[in-house]
Amino acid sequence: TAGITQAPTSQILxxxxxxxxxxxxxxxHNAMYWYRQDLGxxxxxxxxxxxxxxxxxxxxxxxxxxxxxxxxxxxxxLASAVPSQTSVYFCASSDSRxxxxxxxxxxxxx
Amino acid sequence: xxxxxxxxxxxxxxxxxxxTIYCNYSxxSDRLYWYRQDPGxxxxSLFVLLSNxxxxxxxxxxxxxxxxxxxxxxxxxxxxxxxxxxxxxxxDMSWSNYQxxxxxxxxxxxxx
Numbered sequence: 012t013a014g015i016t017q018a019p020t021s022q023i024l025x026x027x028x029x030x031x032x033x034x035x036x037x038x039x040h041n042a043m044y045w046y047r048q049d050l051g052x053x054x055x056x057x058x059x060x061x062x063x064x065x066x067x068x069x070x071x072x073x074x075x076x077x078x079x080x081x082x083x084x085x086x087x088x089l090a091s092a093v094p095s096q097t098s099v100y101f102c103a104s105s106d107s108r109x110x111x112x113x114x115x116x117x118x119x120x121x
Numbered sequence: 122x123x124x125x126x127x128x129x130x131x132x133x134x135x136x137x138x139x140x141t142i143y144c145n146y147s148x149x150s151d152r153l154y155w156y157r158q159d160p161g162x163x164x165x166s167l168f169v170l171l172s173n174x175x176x177x178x179x180x181x182x183x184x185x186x187x188x189x190x191x192x193x194x195x196x197x198x199x200x201x202x203x204x205x206x207x208x209x210x211x212x213d214m215s216w217s218n219y220q221x222x223x224x225x226x227x228x229x230x231x232x233x
Contacts, residue, residue, distance in 0.1 A: 051130075051225060054164075054223040110221060112165075114162075
């Protein structure tokens with residue numbers, strides 16, 4: 012079972028460019044999440060979606076947007092990347108009991 | 122505002138020793154999670170604690186939850202090198218559709 016996949020695995024991006032991080036799950040979970048992980052700060056929620064067609068803002072949403080057109084996919088878009096968005100990004104999904112995580116995308120914005 | 126505090130944030134210990142990681146949170150919740158993260162890897166679920174007094178054990182790890190004290194502990198018994206990792210606790214904002222608030226993590230290094 013694939014679980015949750017993320018793409019790309021890593022990326023170096025020039026400041027000001029846009030990028031979409033992809034996340035796909037095959038567990039038919041309703042809820043999905045995007046986190047960023049920075050050293051010493053744990054995980055911070057960027058955006059979430061409780062079900063297809065709905066999204067919500069997390070703790071650090073500025074500079075990011077999401078969409079949830081169907082149950083399986085939850086892409087995260089950076090419209091105009093800035094160096095402070097350098098981080099490791101994790102996508103997760105939930106069966107309402109616990110969250111399951113993808114392998115992460117390491118993004119460097121120069 | 123819900124805050125989750127772990128301590129210690131860094132722990133270096135010898136194999137064979139016992140130790141406890143603490144997770145305090147600031148407001149009412151009756152769901153708490155422990156995750157493990159190896160360097161450069163994703164997060165792996167260890168324990169889901171769903172009620173006051175819950176205790177779960179897996180191998181050398183045991184987790185407990187005291188919702189009245191707003192405290193969870195992760196106890197390591199007779200540590201072995203393979204348990205070296207970063208451990209996170211997370212508390213469920215159950216009023217907000219299963220969003221989790223995360224502790225900063227405890228980096229555990231177990232020396233042979």
